[in-house]
Amino acid sequence: MVSRQELSWVPKEVDLDLPSSARVYDYLLGGGHNFEHDRVMAESLAAVVPIRIMAQLNRSFLRRAVLALCDQGIDQFLDLGSGIPTVGNVHEVVQQVNPDARVAYVDIDPVAVAHAELILAGDPRSIVLHADLRAPHTILDRPELRELLDFTRPVGLLMLGVLQYVSDEADPWEVIATYRKALSAGSFLAVSHFTPDGMPEEMAKLEAIFAKTAEPATTRSHTQIERMFAGFELLDPGLVYTVQWRPESPDDVGDHPERSNLLAGVGRKT
Ligand SMILES: C[S@@+](CC[C@H](N)C(=O)[O-])C[C@H]1O[C@@H](n2cnc3c(N)ncnc32)[C@H](O)[C@@H]1O
DSSP states (O other): OOOTGGGTTSOTTOOTTSOOHHHHHHHHTTOSOOOHHHHHHHHHHHTTSOHHHHHHHHHHHHHHHHHHHHHTTOOEEEEETOOSOOSSOHHHHHHHHOTTOEEEEEESOHHHHHHHHHHHTTOTTEEEEEOOTTSHHHHHTOHHHHHHOOTTSOOEEEEESOGGGSOSTTOHHHHHHHHHHHSOTTOEEEEEEEOSSSSHHHHHHHHHHHHTSSSOOOOOOHHHHHGGGTTEEEOTTOSEEGGGSSOSSGGGTOSOGGGGOEEEEEEEEO
16 A cells, blocks of 8 residues: 555645546556546446546547647647646647647646646646636636637637536536637637447446546436537537547447447537
């Protein structure tokens, strides 16, 4: 067992006995910033759904979506629910294409933020904010964000693998609408989201596991997720399983795209 002293990089307020979606995801992607309770939760998810594949396919979608936005001329990104930085962070992907591109990361998890601060130290074009995306103005009004991103020009707004942690009561549709109002025309929204559509029984079990944690997850139908793009025009191929969104090769899709269990899309603000 690793002692608290050895974990000197972990912010004091972090409760190591509670799993967090950021650390569970980090473990599923092969990262090293997770604790025993995160790993136990990841393994219980793996027993009911192909959670590792789901995580990997979501991360690959992130890369393809961000590169597609670079192709559209986007050079500034706001990544909400950005997670623990692992290989293929948004700033790494976009700065390969455009070294001047700017990225603002936001996460509610103190471990994700602490680790991002370490990785981003010395990079003047990237910042990380510790904030809750459900309170858009606490993010949009931050001076550091306004200094980095120019909201009079198009922004790439990323909400990948995160909106399932926003309950119906917290109204993710209204939350997105608030961000949309802050964006100029020609901005983009990229979303990926747990859905029960393809594997309803298995995803109900996943929901039941999350329900026992501090971060319950809500799976949503194609129709409910598509409504998140109100005021945005979906780019081809529309809202599809992550693996089906502009695959690098048709062979990547396989016979069971529904096993990716997250729907993904990119829309342009009209
Ligand atoms: C599964 S990870 C996704 C990471 C990354 N966006 C990706 O797709 O590769 C979900 C992240 O959302 C964060 N998160 C959950 N609820 C949030 C909230 N209300 N505000 C900000 N971040 C949140 C979690 O801490 C976690 O890091």
